[in-house]
Structure formats: C-alpha cells, structure tokens
Amino acid sequence: MPEKLTLINPPGLHPTAGYAHVTIAEAGRTAHLAGLCPLDENEAVVGLGRLEAQIDQVIANGLRILTAVGARPHDVVRSVIYVVSDESRTLGAAWAQLTASEMAPALATASTLLGVTCLGYSGQLVEIDLTVAL
Numbered sequence: 001m002p003e004k005l006t007l008i009n010p011p012g013l014h015p016t017a018g019y020a021h022v023t024i025a026e027a028g029r030t031a032h033l034a035g036l037c038p039l040d041e042n043e044a045v046v047g048l049g050r051l052e053a054q055i056d057q058v059i060a061n062g063l064r065i066l067t068a069v070g071a072r073p074h075d076v077v078r079s080v081i082y083v084v085s086d087e088s089r090t091l092g093a094a095w096a097q098l099t100a101s102e103m104a105p106a107l108a109t110a111s112t113l114l115g116v117t118c119l120g121y122s123g124q125l126v127e128i129d130l131t132v133a134l
Helices: 051-068 088-099
Strands: 005-008 022-025 030-032 076-084 110-116 126-133
Touching: 022 076, 051 088, 051 126, 076 088, 088 110
Parallel strands: 076 110
Antiparallel strands: 005 022, 030 126, 076 126
C-alpha cells in the first residue's frame, strides 16, 4: 500500500472480508472513474449470463483505465461493486473472484458490495466504481 493511503479498522467494529472500514488518502489529486462495465471496444456486453466472464472484463477494463491515468490497483481509495443478484452466495462468489484477481489491492481499501435489481445495459450483471489517489 502506498504511503499516501492509511487503512484503519477501528476496535469495536465487525471484522471485514479483506477491506478496511476507513481509508485516509493524503491530500492531492484524485480520479473518479465512471462505472466499469463488462463492455468490449464496440460497447457490446461480454459474457451474457455469465457473471464470472463479466467480472473478468470489468477487471481488464479497470486495469486499462488505471494505467491510462498512471495508477495501479494499490492507488484505489474507494470501491463500490454492484452485482445483479439478491443472493448472498452470488455476491460472495463475485467478491471472491475480485479479491483473487489483479484488482484485489483496489478492494482492500474502503469497499462496498451491493446486490441490485438491474444495471444500465441489457444483460449486464456487474459494475464497479473506483476512486483513485493519483
């Protein structure tokens, strides 16, 4: 974790599944990424009906965007993950895949995982919002 980020899990709060309750970023520039969607270069949803494939595409897109702004997953200060599901098992599987990926350091900071009823593209099952300290 870069020195510009401090992760805190205050005593008396529940343990986390690998993320921090609080992320403090030293003053500086930030990048607020638009929602990372499972889209290819032609704006087609990748992996229709397959959450795992869509997560892989979201990770690939996120890594490209981070590289474009001179950042890495370690520079992410906040993430919000949206998964189309009301099943804890599905949400847990999405979290497990993400935290086992190259994007895992981005999820160690303050993070929220939400089950939602739908997302912006027909067939879209996952979207991730990231805030990055530059």
